[in-house]
Amino acid sequence: MSVIIGAYEAMPYLVECLASVEAQTIDPGRMEVIAVDDGSTDGTGECLEEFAARVPIPVTVIRQENSGGPSGPRNVGLAKATGRYVFFLDADDRLGPEALERMVAMADRNGTDVVLGRVEGVNRTAPKSMWGQTLDRTDVFSSNIKFTLSAQKLFRRALLDRHGMRFDESLWTGEDAVFTLEAYLRADGVSVLADYTCYYLVGRDDGKHVTKTGGYALRFDSARALMKLIADMVPAGDRRDLLMVRPFLITLLPQFGPKFLTDAEEVRRHKFELAKPLMDAYWTPGVARRLKVHERLRLHLVAMQRADLLLDVVKFVKAKRQAAAVLEKRGTRLYLVYPHFRSPKAGIPDEMYLADAREARAFEGYREAAANSFPRRALRKIRRMLPRKGFGTAAA
Known part of the structure:
Protein backbone atom coordinates (compact mmCIF):
# COMPACT_ATOMS: atom_id res chain seq x y z
CA MET A 1 0.00 0.00 0.00
CA SER A 2 1.07 3.61 -0.60
CA VAL A 3 1.15 6.33 2.06
CA ILE A 4 1.12 9.75 0.42
CA ILE A 5 2.36 12.68 2.51
CA GLY A 6 2.09 16.21 1.19
CA ALA A 7 4.21 18.51 3.35
CA TYR A 8 4.64 22.26 3.52
CA GLU A 9 6.36 24.04 6.42
CA ALA A 10 5.52 20.99 8.52
CA MET A 11 8.19 21.19 11.23
CA PRO A 12 8.27 20.16 14.01
CA TYR A 13 5.00 18.23 13.58
CA LEU A 14 6.47 16.17 10.74
CA VAL A 15 8.81 14.39 13.19
CA GLU A 16 5.93 12.71 15.04
CA CYS A 17 4.06 12.11 11.80
CA LEU A 18 6.97 10.14 10.35
CA ALA A 19 7.54 8.33 13.65
CA SER A 20 3.94 7.10 13.48
CA VAL A 21 4.58 5.77 9.96
CA GLU A 22 7.73 3.98 11.10
CA ALA A 23 5.80 2.45 14.01
CA GLN A 24 3.16 0.80 11.82
CA THR A 25 2.59 -2.87 12.55
CA ILE A 26 2.03 -3.75 8.90
CA ASP A 27 5.03 -5.45 7.26
CA PRO A 28 7.34 -2.71 5.91
CA GLY A 29 7.64 -4.72 2.70
CA ARG A 30 3.90 -4.22 2.09
CA MET A 31 4.05 -0.44 2.08
CA GLU A 32 5.73 2.50 0.40
CA VAL A 33 5.85 6.17 1.34
CA ILE A 34 5.69 8.94 -1.24
CA ALA A 35 6.46 12.29 0.38
CA VAL A 36 6.14 15.55 -1.52
CA ASP A 37 7.81 18.64 -0.07
CA ASP A 38 5.85 21.56 -1.50
CA GLY A 39 8.56 24.22 -1.42
CA SER A 40 9.19 24.30 2.35
CA THR A 41 11.90 26.51 3.85
CA ASP A 42 11.84 25.20 7.44
CA GLY A 43 13.78 21.94 7.03
CA THR A 44 10.79 19.81 6.02
CA GLY A 45 12.54 18.49 2.91
CA GLU A 46 15.71 17.62 4.79
CA CYS A 47 13.70 15.78 7.45
CA LEU A 48 11.97 13.71 4.78
CA GLU A 49 15.25 12.80 3.12
CA GLU A 50 16.81 11.77 6.44
CA PHE A 51 13.77 9.57 7.10
CA ALA A 52 14.05 7.97 3.65
CA ALA A 53 17.72 7.14 4.20
CA ARG A 54 17.14 5.59 7.63
CA VAL A 55 14.00 3.42 7.57
CA PRO A 56 13.47 -0.02 5.97
CA ILE A 57 10.32 1.21 4.24
CA PRO A 58 10.70 2.22 0.56
CA VAL A 59 10.42 6.04 0.61
CA THR A 60 10.33 8.38 -2.38
CA VAL A 61 10.92 12.06 -1.62
CA ILE A 62 9.88 14.63 -4.21
CA ARG A 63 10.81 18.28 -3.74
CA GLN A 64 9.01 20.88 -5.80
CA GLU A 65 8.19 24.57 -5.96
CA ASN A 66 5.28 25.63 -3.78
CA SER A 67 1.95 24.86 -5.45
CA GLY A 68 -0.16 26.93 -3.07
CA GLY A 69 -2.38 24.19 -1.70
CA PRO A 70 -2.64 20.51 -0.73
CA SER A 71 -4.10 19.27 -4.01
CA GLY A 72 -0.90 19.54 -6.06
CA PRO A 73 1.32 17.46 -3.74
CA ARG A 74 -1.40 14.83 -3.30
CA ASN A 75 -1.83 14.50 -7.07
CA VAL A 76 1.94 14.22 -7.57
CA GLY A 77 2.09 11.48 -4.94
CA LEU A 78 -0.92 9.67 -6.38
CA ALA A 79 0.69 9.60 -9.84
CA LYS A 80 3.73 7.81 -8.32
CA ALA A 81 1.78 5.34 -6.16
CA THR A 82 2.06 1.63 -6.93
CA GLY A 83 0.20 0.07 -3.99
CA ARG A 84 -3.22 -1.56 -4.13
CA TYR A 85 -4.39 1.03 -1.64
CA VAL A 86 -3.44 4.65 -1.00
CA PHE A 87 -3.71 6.61 2.23
CA PHE A 88 -3.33 10.40 2.35
CA LEU A 89 -1.55 11.42 5.54
CA ASP A 90 -1.21 15.10 6.43
CA ALA A 91 2.30 16.00 7.60
CA ASP A 92 1.15 17.51 10.90
CA ASP A 93 -1.06 14.54 11.88
CA ARG A 94 -0.18 10.99 12.88
CA LEU A 95 -1.38 7.41 12.64
CA GLY A 96 -2.30 4.90 15.32
CA PRO A 97 0.26 2.04 15.30
CA GLU A 98 -2.14 -0.58 13.89
CA ALA A 99 -3.99 1.80 11.56
CA LEU A 100 -2.74 0.63 8.18
CA GLU A 101 -2.77 -3.06 9.07
CA ARG A 102 -6.35 -2.88 10.31
CA MET A 103 -7.67 -0.78 7.42
CA VAL A 104 -6.06 -2.92 4.72
CA ALA A 105 -7.40 -6.06 6.40
CA MET A 106 -10.88 -4.58 6.53
CA ALA A 107 -10.83 -3.63 2.85
CA ASP A 108 -9.51 -7.06 1.87
CA ARG A 109 -12.03 -8.91 4.03
CA ASN A 110 -15.06 -6.99 2.76
CA GLY A 111 -13.98 -6.09 -0.76
CA THR A 112 -14.73 -2.43 -0.09
CA ASP A 113 -13.14 0.46 -1.97
CA VAL A 114 -12.91 3.00 0.88
CA VAL A 115 -12.15 2.49 4.57
CA LEU A 116 -12.70 5.13 7.24
CA GLY A 117 -10.62 4.69 10.38
CA ARG A 118 -11.71 6.32 13.60
CA VAL A 119 -10.35 9.86 14.01
CA GLU A 120 -9.44 11.54 17.29
CA GLY A 121 -8.68 15.24 17.66
CA VAL A 122 -5.56 16.52 19.42
CA ASN A 123 -5.99 20.19 20.33
CA ARG A 124 -8.76 20.42 17.77
CA THR A 125 -12.18 18.92 17.18
CA ALA A 126 -12.72 15.83 15.06
CA PRO A 127 -15.86 14.39 13.44
CA LYS A 128 -17.83 12.15 15.80
CA SER A 129 -21.22 11.11 14.41
CA MET A 130 -19.95 8.31 12.20
CA TRP A 131 -18.05 6.34 14.83
CA GLY A 132 -21.01 4.78 16.65
CA GLN A 133 -20.20 1.29 15.41
CA THR A 134 -17.87 -0.58 13.10
CA LEU A 135 -19.51 -1.25 9.74
CA ASP A 136 -18.08 -3.89 7.43
CA ARG A 137 -19.99 -2.51 4.47
CA THR A 138 -22.10 0.62 4.11
CA ASP A 139 -22.60 3.56 1.76
CA VAL A 140 -22.98 7.31 1.88
CA PHE A 141 -26.78 7.15 2.03
CA SER A 142 -27.05 4.65 4.90
CA SER A 143 -24.60 6.21 7.39
CA ASN A 144 -23.15 9.49 8.59
CA ILE A 145 -19.96 9.22 6.56
CA LYS A 146 -21.01 12.25 4.50
CA PHE A 147 -20.00 14.34 7.52
CA THR A 148 -16.36 13.29 7.24
CA LEU A 149 -15.07 14.23 3.80
CA SER A 150 -11.42 14.84 4.63
CA ALA A 151 -8.92 12.92 2.50
CA GLN A 152 -7.47 10.87 5.36
CA LYS A 153 -9.06 7.61 4.28
CA LEU A 154 -7.86 4.36 2.74
CA PHE A 155 -8.78 4.29 -0.97
CA ARG A 156 -8.47 1.37 -3.37
CA ARG A 157 -6.17 2.73 -6.07
CA ALA A 158 -7.96 0.84 -8.84
CA LEU A 159 -11.11 2.84 -8.06
CA LEU A 160 -9.25 6.14 -8.39
CA ASP A 161 -7.47 5.10 -11.58
CA ARG A 162 -10.59 3.66 -13.20
CA HIS A 163 -12.39 6.98 -12.89
CA GLY A 164 -9.35 9.23 -13.37
CA MET A 165 -9.93 10.75 -9.94
CA ARG A 166 -7.61 13.53 -8.82
CA PHE A 167 -7.86 16.49 -6.41
CA ASP A 168 -9.17 19.71 -7.96
CA GLU A 169 -6.19 22.08 -7.94
CA SER A 170 -8.43 25.07 -8.70
CA LEU A 171 -9.99 24.81 -5.22
CA TRP A 172 -8.10 26.35 -2.31
CA THR A 173 -10.29 24.78 0.34
CA GLY A 174 -12.71 21.86 0.35
CA GLU A 175 -10.84 20.04 -2.41
CA ASP A 176 -10.72 16.91 -0.26
CA ALA A 177 -14.50 16.98 0.27
CA VAL A 178 -15.18 16.81 -3.47
CA PHE A 179 -12.63 14.00 -3.97
CA THR A 180 -13.84 11.93 -1.02
CA LEU A 181 -17.55 12.27 -1.75
CA GLU A 182 -16.95 11.21 -5.35
CA ALA A 183 -15.09 8.16 -4.04
CA TYR A 184 -17.98 7.33 -1.70
CA LEU A 185 -20.46 7.56 -4.57
CA ARG A 186 -18.36 5.48 -6.96
CA ALA A 187 -17.19 2.91 -4.42
CA ASP A 188 -18.27 -0.70 -4.32
CA GLY A 189 -18.90 -0.41 -0.60
CA VAL A 190 -17.36 1.62 2.22
CA SER A 191 -16.13 0.25 5.56
CA VAL A 192 -16.07 2.09 8.88
CA LEU A 193 -13.52 1.04 11.49
CA ALA A 194 -14.87 2.61 14.67
CA ASP A 195 -13.31 0.54 17.45
CA TYR A 196 -9.68 1.64 17.00
CA THR A 197 -8.26 5.16 16.64
CA CYS A 198 -6.49 5.10 13.30
CA TYR A 199 -5.84 8.81 12.85
CA TYR A 200 -4.89 11.64 15.19
CA LEU A 201 -5.92 15.03 13.82
CA VAL A 202 -3.45 17.48 15.33
CA GLY A 203 -4.19 21.14 15.94
CA ARG A 204 -1.14 23.25 15.16
CA ASP A 205 -0.24 26.10 17.48
CA ASP A 206 0.35 28.35 14.47
CA GLY A 207 -3.07 27.56 12.97
CA LYS A 208 -1.59 26.71 9.57
CA HIS A 209 -3.86 23.69 9.20
CA VAL A 210 -6.74 26.09 8.56
CA THR A 211 -7.08 27.68 5.13
CA LYS A 212 -7.39 31.44 5.56
CA THR A 213 -6.06 33.01 2.40
CA GLY A 214 -8.79 34.55 0.27
CA GLY A 215 -11.41 34.67 3.01
CA TYR A 216 -15.05 33.78 2.76
CA SER A 373 -49.39 6.82 11.79
CA PHE A 374 -50.02 4.37 8.97
CA PRO A 375 -50.26 1.27 11.22
CA ARG A 376 -52.87 2.94 13.43
CA ARG A 377 -54.93 4.10 10.44
CA ALA A 378 -54.73 0.65 8.90
CA LEU A 379 -55.84 -0.98 12.17
CA ARG A 380 -58.83 1.36 12.46
CA LYS A 381 -59.84 0.54 8.90
CA ILE A 382 -59.70 -3.20 9.58
CA ARG A 383 -61.80 -2.79 12.71
CA ARG A 384 -64.49 -0.91 10.76
CA MET A 385 -64.69 -3.75 8.27
CA LEU A 386 -65.22 -6.44 10.95
CA PRO A 387 -68.82 -7.51 11.72
CA ARG A 388 -70.09 -5.89 14.89
CA LYS A 389 -71.51 -7.83 17.83
CA GLY A 390 -74.08 -5.84 19.75
CA PHE A 391 -76.79 -6.32 22.32
CA GLY A 392 -79.81 -8.08 20.98
CA THR A 393 -77.94 -10.03 18.32
CA ALA A 394 -79.65 -13.39 17.76
CA ALA A 395 -77.68 -16.48 18.61
CA ALA A 396 -76.73 -18.74 15.77
Whole structure:
Protein backbone atom coordinates (compact mmCIF):
# COMPACT_ATOMS: atom_id res chain seq x y z
CA MET A 1 0.00 0.00 0.00
CA SER A 2 1.07 3.61 -0.60
CA VAL A 3 1.15 6.33 2.06
CA ILE A 4 1.12 9.75 0.42
CA ILE A 5 2.36 12.68 2.51
CA GLY A 6 2.09 16.21 1.19
CA ALA A 7 4.21 18.51 3.35
CA TYR A 8 4.64 22.26 3.52
CA GLU A 9 6.36 24.04 6.42
CA ALA A 10 5.52 20.99 8.52
CA MET A 11 8.19 21.19 11.23
CA PRO A 12 8.27 20.16 14.01
CA TYR A 13 5.00 18.23 13.58
CA LEU A 14 6.47 16.17 10.74
CA VAL A 15 8.81 14.39 13.19
CA GLU A 16 5.93 12.71 15.04
CA CYS A 17 4.06 12.11 11.80
CA LEU A 18 6.97 10.14 10.35
CA ALA A 19 7.54 8.33 13.65
CA SER A 20 3.94 7.10 13.48
CA VAL A 21 4.58 5.77 9.96
CA GLU A 22 7.73 3.98 11.10
CA ALA A 23 5.80 2.45 14.01
CA GLN A 24 3.16 0.80 11.82
CA THR A 25 2.59 -2.87 12.55
CA ILE A 26 2.03 -3.75 8.90
CA ASP A 27 5.03 -5.45 7.26
CA PRO A 28 7.34 -2.71 5.91
CA GLY A 29 7.64 -4.72 2.70
CA ARG A 30 3.90 -4.22 2.09
CA MET A 31 4.05 -0.44 2.08
CA GLU A 32 5.73 2.50 0.40
CA VAL A 33 5.85 6.17 1.34
CA ILE A 34 5.69 8.94 -1.24
CA ALA A 35 6.46 12.29 0.38
CA VAL A 36 6.14 15.55 -1.52
CA ASP A 37 7.81 18.64 -0.07
CA ASP A 38 5.85 21.56 -1.50
CA GLY A 39 8.56 24.22 -1.42
CA SER A 40 9.19 24.30 2.35
CA THR A 41 11.90 26.51 3.85
CA ASP A 42 11.84 25.20 7.44
CA GLY A 43 13.78 21.94 7.03
CA THR A 44 10.79 19.81 6.02
CA GLY A 45 12.54 18.49 2.91
CA GLU A 46 15.71 17.62 4.79
CA CYS A 47 13.70 15.78 7.45
CA LEU A 48 11.97 13.71 4.78
CA GLU A 49 15.25 12.80 3.12
CA GLU A 50 16.81 11.77 6.44
CA PHE A 51 13.77 9.57 7.10
CA ALA A 52 14.05 7.97 3.65
CA ALA A 53 17.72 7.14 4.20
CA ARG A 54 17.14 5.59 7.63
CA VAL A 55 14.00 3.42 7.57
CA PRO A 56 13.47 -0.02 5.97
CA ILE A 57 10.32 1.21 4.24
CA PRO A 58 10.70 2.22 0.56
CA VAL A 59 10.42 6.04 0.61
CA THR A 60 10.33 8.38 -2.38
CA VAL A 61 10.92 12.06 -1.62
CA ILE A 62 9.88 14.63 -4.21
CA ARG A 63 10.81 18.28 -3.74
CA GLN A 64 9.01 20.88 -5.80
CA GLU A 65 8.19 24.57 -5.96
CA ASN A 66 5.28 25.63 -3.78
CA SER A 67 1.95 24.86 -5.45
CA GLY A 68 -0.16 26.93 -3.07
CA GLY A 69 -2.38 24.19 -1.70
CA PRO A 70 -2.64 20.51 -0.73
CA SER A 71 -4.10 19.27 -4.01
CA GLY A 72 -0.90 19.54 -6.06
CA PRO A 73 1.32 17.46 -3.74
CA ARG A 74 -1.40 14.83 -3.30
CA ASN A 75 -1.83 14.50 -7.07
CA VAL A 76 1.94 14.22 -7.57
CA GLY A 77 2.09 11.48 -4.94
CA LEU A 78 -0.92 9.67 -6.38
CA ALA A 79 0.69 9.60 -9.84
CA LYS A 80 3.73 7.81 -8.32
CA ALA A 81 1.78 5.34 -6.16
CA THR A 82 2.06 1.63 -6.93
CA GLY A 83 0.20 0.07 -3.99
CA ARG A 84 -3.22 -1.56 -4.13
CA TYR A 85 -4.39 1.03 -1.64
CA VAL A 86 -3.44 4.65 -1.00
CA PHE A 87 -3.71 6.61 2.23
CA PHE A 88 -3.33 10.40 2.35
CA LEU A 89 -1.55 11.42 5.54
CA ASP A 90 -1.21 15.10 6.43
CA ALA A 91 2.30 16.00 7.60
CA ASP A 92 1.15 17.51 10.90
CA ASP A 93 -1.06 14.54 11.88
CA ARG A 94 -0.18 10.99 12.88
CA LEU A 95 -1.38 7.41 12.64
CA GLY A 96 -2.30 4.90 15.32
CA PRO A 97 0.26 2.04 15.30
CA GLU A 98 -2.14 -0.58 13.89
CA ALA A 99 -3.99 1.80 11.56
CA LEU A 100 -2.74 0.63 8.18
CA GLU A 101 -2.77 -3.06 9.07
CA ARG A 102 -6.35 -2.88 10.31
CA MET A 103 -7.67 -0.78 7.42
CA VAL A 104 -6.06 -2.92 4.72
CA ALA A 105 -7.40 -6.06 6.40
CA MET A 106 -10.88 -4.58 6.53
CA ALA A 107 -10.83 -3.63 2.85
CA ASP A 108 -9.51 -7.06 1.87
CA ARG A 109 -12.03 -8.91 4.03
CA ASN A 110 -15.06 -6.99 2.76
CA GLY A 111 -13.98 -6.09 -0.76
CA THR A 112 -14.73 -2.43 -0.09
CA ASP A 113 -13.14 0.46 -1.97
CA VAL A 114 -12.91 3.00 0.88
CA VAL A 115 -12.15 2.49 4.57
CA LEU A 116 -12.70 5.13 7.24
CA GLY A 117 -10.62 4.69 10.38
CA ARG A 118 -11.71 6.32 13.60
CA VAL A 119 -10.35 9.86 14.01
CA GLU A 120 -9.44 11.54 17.29
CA GLY A 121 -8.68 15.24 17.66
CA VAL A 122 -5.56 16.52 19.42
CA ASN A 123 -5.99 20.19 20.33
CA ARG A 124 -8.76 20.42 17.77
CA THR A 125 -12.18 18.92 17.18
CA ALA A 126 -12.72 15.83 15.06
CA PRO A 127 -15.86 14.39 13.44
CA LYS A 128 -17.83 12.15 15.80
CA SER A 129 -21.22 11.11 14.41
CA MET A 130 -19.95 8.31 12.20
CA TRP A 131 -18.05 6.34 14.83
CA GLY A 132 -21.01 4.78 16.65
CA GLN A 133 -20.20 1.29 15.41
CA THR A 134 -17.87 -0.58 13.10
CA LEU A 135 -19.51 -1.25 9.74
CA ASP A 136 -18.08 -3.89 7.43
CA ARG A 137 -19.99 -2.51 4.47
CA THR A 138 -22.10 0.62 4.11
CA ASP A 139 -22.60 3.56 1.76
CA VAL A 140 -22.98 7.31 1.88
CA PHE A 141 -26.78 7.15 2.03
CA SER A 142 -27.05 4.65 4.90
CA SER A 143 -24.60 6.21 7.39
CA ASN A 144 -23.15 9.49 8.59
CA ILE A 145 -19.96 9.22 6.56
CA LYS A 146 -21.01 12.25 4.50
CA PHE A 147 -20.00 14.34 7.52
CA THR A 148 -16.36 13.29 7.24
CA LEU A 149 -15.07 14.23 3.80
CA SER A 150 -11.42 14.84 4.63
CA ALA A 151 -8.92 12.92 2.50
CA GLN A 152 -7.47 10.87 5.36
CA LYS A 153 -9.06 7.61 4.28
CA LEU A 154 -7.86 4.36 2.74
CA PHE A 155 -8.78 4.29 -0.97
CA ARG A 156 -8.47 1.37 -3.37
CA ARG A 157 -6.17 2.73 -6.07
CA ALA A 158 -7.96 0.84 -8.84
CA LEU A 159 -11.11 2.84 -8.06
CA LEU A 160 -9.25 6.14 -8.39
CA ASP A 161 -7.47 5.10 -11.58
CA ARG A 162 -10.59 3.66 -13.20
CA HIS A 163 -12.39 6.98 -12.89
CA GLY A 164 -9.35 9.23 -13.37
CA MET A 165 -9.93 10.75 -9.94
CA ARG A 166 -7.61 13.53 -8.82
CA PHE A 167 -7.86 16.49 -6.41
CA ASP A 168 -9.17 19.71 -7.96
CA GLU A 169 -6.19 22.08 -7.94
CA SER A 170 -8.43 25.07 -8.70
CA LEU A 171 -9.99 24.81 -5.22
CA TRP A 172 -8.10 26.35 -2.31
CA THR A 173 -10.29 24.78 0.34
CA GLY A 174 -12.71 21.86 0.35
CA GLU A 175 -10.84 20.04 -2.41
CA ASP A 176 -10.72 16.91 -0.26
CA ALA A 177 -14.50 16.98 0.27
CA VAL A 178 -15.18 16.81 -3.47
CA PHE A 179 -12.63 14.00 -3.97
CA THR A 180 -13.84 11.93 -1.02
CA LEU A 181 -17.55 12.27 -1.75
CA GLU A 182 -16.95 11.21 -5.35
CA ALA A 183 -15.09 8.16 -4.04
CA TYR A 184 -17.98 7.33 -1.70
CA LEU A 185 -20.46 7.56 -4.57
CA ARG A 186 -18.36 5.48 -6.96
CA ALA A 187 -17.19 2.91 -4.42
CA ASP A 188 -18.27 -0.70 -4.32
CA GLY A 189 -18.90 -0.41 -0.60
CA VAL A 190 -17.36 1.62 2.22
CA SER A 191 -16.13 0.25 5.56
CA VAL A 192 -16.07 2.09 8.88
CA LEU A 193 -13.52 1.04 11.49
CA ALA A 194 -14.87 2.61 14.67
CA ASP A 195 -13.31 0.54 17.45
CA TYR A 196 -9.68 1.64 17.00
CA THR A 197 -8.26 5.16 16.64
CA CYS A 198 -6.49 5.10 13.30
CA TYR A 199 -5.84 8.81 12.85
CA TYR A 200 -4.89 11.64 15.19
CA LEU A 201 -5.92 15.03 13.82
CA VAL A 202 -3.45 17.48 15.33
CA GLY A 203 -4.19 21.14 15.94
CA ARG A 204 -1.14 23.25 15.16
CA ASP A 205 -0.24 26.10 17.48
CA ASP A 206 0.35 28.35 14.47
CA GLY A 207 -3.07 27.56 12.97
CA LYS A 208 -1.59 26.71 9.57
CA HIS A 209 -3.86 23.69 9.20
CA VAL A 210 -6.74 26.09 8.56
CA THR A 211 -7.08 27.68 5.13
CA LYS A 212 -7.39 31.44 5.56
CA THR A 213 -6.06 33.01 2.40
CA GLY A 214 -8.79 34.55 0.27
CA GLY A 215 -11.41 34.67 3.01
CA TYR A 216 -15.05 33.78 2.76
CA ALA A 217 -15.30 33.57 -1.04
CA LEU A 218 -13.32 30.31 -0.96
CA ARG A 219 -16.09 28.68 1.07
CA PHE A 220 -18.63 29.48 -1.63
CA ASP A 221 -16.29 27.98 -4.24
CA SER A 222 -16.11 24.82 -2.15
CA ALA A 223 -19.88 24.65 -1.66
CA ARG A 224 -20.47 25.21 -5.38
CA ALA A 225 -18.11 22.39 -6.36
CA LEU A 226 -19.57 19.93 -3.88
CA MET A 227 -23.18 20.75 -4.78
CA LYS A 228 -22.44 20.37 -8.48
CA LEU A 229 -20.82 17.00 -7.90
CA ILE A 230 -23.89 15.79 -6.00
CA ALA A 231 -26.27 17.10 -8.65
CA ASP A 232 -24.22 15.53 -11.45
CA MET A 233 -23.99 12.10 -9.80
CA VAL A 234 -27.30 11.71 -7.93
CA PRO A 235 -30.73 12.14 -9.56
CA ALA A 236 -33.10 14.70 -8.02
CA GLY A 237 -35.05 13.29 -5.08
CA ASP A 238 -34.60 12.16 -1.49
CA ARG A 239 -31.11 10.73 -1.95
CA ARG A 240 -29.79 13.93 -3.49
CA ASP A 241 -31.47 16.04 -0.79
CA LEU A 242 -29.89 13.86 1.89
CA LEU A 243 -26.40 14.55 0.53
CA MET A 244 -27.07 18.25 -0.10
CA VAL A 245 -27.57 18.71 3.64
CA ARG A 246 -23.82 18.47 4.06
CA PRO A 247 -22.67 21.44 1.91
CA PHE A 248 -25.62 23.57 3.03
CA LEU A 249 -25.05 22.88 6.71
CA ILE A 250 -21.26 22.62 6.96
CA THR A 251 -20.01 24.93 4.21
CA LEU A 252 -22.68 27.51 3.40
CA LEU A 253 -24.58 28.13 6.64
CA PRO A 254 -21.53 29.29 8.69
CA GLN A 255 -21.23 32.25 6.31
CA PHE A 256 -24.55 33.43 7.74
CA GLY A 257 -23.75 32.84 11.39
CA PRO A 258 -22.46 35.24 14.09
CA LYS A 259 -19.68 36.53 11.82
CA PHE A 260 -22.37 37.93 9.51
CA LEU A 261 -23.27 40.46 12.20
CA THR A 262 -19.83 42.05 12.07
CA ASP A 263 -19.39 41.84 8.30
CA ALA A 264 -19.28 45.12 6.44
CA GLU A 265 -22.41 45.89 4.43
CA GLU A 266 -20.48 45.31 1.21
CA VAL A 267 -19.41 41.84 2.41
CA ARG A 268 -22.99 40.97 3.36
CA ARG A 269 -24.22 41.93 -0.09
CA HIS A 270 -21.44 39.91 -1.71
CA LYS A 271 -22.25 36.84 0.36
CA PHE A 272 -25.88 37.05 -0.74
CA GLU A 273 -24.76 37.41 -4.36
CA LEU A 274 -22.52 34.35 -4.09
CA ALA A 275 -25.25 32.32 -2.38
CA LYS A 276 -28.09 33.18 -4.77
CA PRO A 277 -27.24 30.80 -7.65
CA LEU A 278 -26.62 27.98 -5.16
CA MET A 279 -29.94 28.55 -3.42
CA ASP A 280 -31.79 28.84 -6.73
CA ALA A 281 -30.30 25.61 -8.06
CA TYR A 282 -30.11 23.32 -5.02
CA TRP A 283 -32.29 24.54 -2.11
CA THR A 284 -35.35 22.28 -1.98
CA PRO A 285 -38.09 21.42 0.55
CA GLY A 286 -36.39 18.03 0.95
CA VAL A 287 -33.17 19.69 2.13
CA ALA A 288 -35.05 22.19 4.30
CA ARG A 289 -37.03 19.59 6.24
CA ARG A 290 -33.84 17.77 7.26
CA LEU A 291 -32.49 20.80 9.14
CA LYS A 292 -33.18 22.27 12.55
CA VAL A 293 -35.52 25.24 12.65
CA HIS A 294 -32.87 27.95 13.06
CA GLU A 295 -30.76 26.40 10.28
CA ARG A 296 -33.68 26.09 7.90
CA LEU A 297 -34.96 29.58 8.71
CA ARG A 298 -31.61 31.26 8.06
CA LEU A 299 -31.11 29.49 4.74
CA HIS A 300 -34.69 30.29 3.71
CA LEU A 301 -33.99 33.97 4.30
CA VAL A 302 -30.79 33.69 2.27
CA ALA A 303 -32.81 32.11 -0.54
CA MET A 304 -35.32 34.96 -0.28
CA GLN A 305 -32.46 37.50 -0.26
CA ARG A 306 -33.80 39.02 2.97
CA ALA A 307 -30.68 40.21 4.78
CA ASP A 308 -32.75 42.55 6.94
CA LEU A 309 -34.75 39.68 8.45
CA LEU A 310 -31.72 37.40 8.64
CA LEU A 311 -29.89 39.82 10.91
CA ASP A 312 -32.62 39.53 13.54
CA VAL A 313 -32.51 35.73 13.44
CA VAL A 314 -28.70 35.59 13.65
CA LYS A 315 -28.73 37.95 16.66
CA PHE A 316 -31.27 35.67 18.36
CA VAL A 317 -29.18 32.57 17.64
CA LYS A 318 -25.94 34.21 18.75
CA ALA A 319 -27.54 35.18 22.08
CA LYS A 320 -28.23 31.45 22.64
CA ARG A 321 -31.77 32.21 23.68
CA GLN A 322 -34.25 29.37 23.82
CA ALA A 323 -37.05 29.92 21.35
CA ALA A 324 -40.53 29.69 22.83
CA ALA A 325 -42.70 26.82 21.65
CA VAL A 326 -46.20 27.00 20.23
CA LEU A 327 -48.07 23.68 20.38
CA GLU A 328 -50.98 23.02 18.07
CA LYS A 329 -52.99 20.06 16.80
CA ARG A 330 -53.37 18.60 20.30
CA GLY A 331 -49.66 18.87 20.96
CA THR A 332 -48.59 16.98 17.83
CA ARG A 333 -47.33 20.07 15.99
CA LEU A 334 -44.70 22.32 17.54
CA TYR A 335 -43.45 25.64 16.19
CA LEU A 336 -40.38 27.42 17.54
CA VAL A 337 -40.84 31.16 17.88
CA TYR A 338 -37.77 32.63 16.26
CA PRO A 339 -37.95 36.26 15.06
CA HIS A 340 -40.72 37.14 12.58
CA PHE A 341 -42.84 34.08 13.35
CA ARG A 342 -46.27 34.70 11.84
CA SER A 343 -45.43 38.30 11.08
CA PRO A 344 -47.70 39.42 8.21
CA LYS A 345 -45.06 41.92 7.13
CA ALA A 346 -42.28 39.32 6.95
CA GLY A 347 -44.46 36.73 5.26
CA ILE A 348 -42.34 33.73 6.25
CA PRO A 349 -44.22 30.41 5.86
CA ASP A 350 -45.07 28.59 9.10
CA GLU A 351 -43.24 25.52 7.80
CA MET A 352 -39.92 27.28 8.34
CA TYR A 353 -40.62 27.32 12.10
CA LEU A 354 -42.03 23.79 12.35
CA ALA A 355 -39.84 21.48 14.46
CA ASP A 356 -39.49 17.85 13.44
CA ALA A 357 -39.94 15.12 16.03
CA ARG A 358 -36.23 14.99 16.95
CA GLU A 359 -36.13 18.68 17.83
CA ALA A 360 -39.64 18.83 19.29
CA ARG A 361 -39.14 15.99 21.80
CA ALA A 362 -37.17 18.33 24.06
CA PHE A 363 -40.30 20.36 24.80
CA GLU A 364 -42.84 19.47 27.45
CA GLY A 365 -46.30 18.83 26.09
CA TYR A 366 -45.21 17.64 22.68
CA ARG A 367 -46.39 14.23 21.62
CA GLU A 368 -45.63 12.51 18.38
CA ALA A 369 -48.60 12.02 16.09
CA ALA A 370 -48.58 8.27 16.58
CA ALA A 371 -52.36 8.16 16.32
CA ASN A 372 -52.05 9.33 12.74
CA SER A 373 -49.39 6.82 11.79
CA PHE A 374 -50.02 4.37 8.97
CA PRO A 375 -50.26 1.27 11.22
CA ARG A 376 -52.87 2.94 13.43
CA ARG A 377 -54.93 4.10 10.44
CA ALA A 378 -54.73 0.65 8.90
CA LEU A 379 -55.84 -0.98 12.17
CA ARG A 380 -58.83 1.36 12.46
CA LYS A 381 -59.84 0.54 8.90
CA ILE A 382 -59.70 -3.20 9.58
CA ARG A 383 -61.80 -2.79 12.71
CA ARG A 384 -64.49 -0.91 10.76
CA MET A 385 -64.69 -3.75 8.27
CA LEU A 386 -65.22 -6.44 10.95
CA PRO A 387 -68.82 -7.51 11.72
CA ARG A 388 -70.09 -5.89 14.89
CA LYS A 389 -71.51 -7.83 17.83
CA GLY A 390 -74.08 -5.84 19.75
CA PHE A 391 -76.79 -6.32 22.32
CA GLY A 392 -79.81 -8.08 20.98
CA THR A 393 -77.94 -10.03 18.32
CA ALA A 394 -79.65 -13.39 17.76
CA ALA A 395 -77.68 -16.48 18.61
CA ALA A 396 -76.73 -18.74 15.77
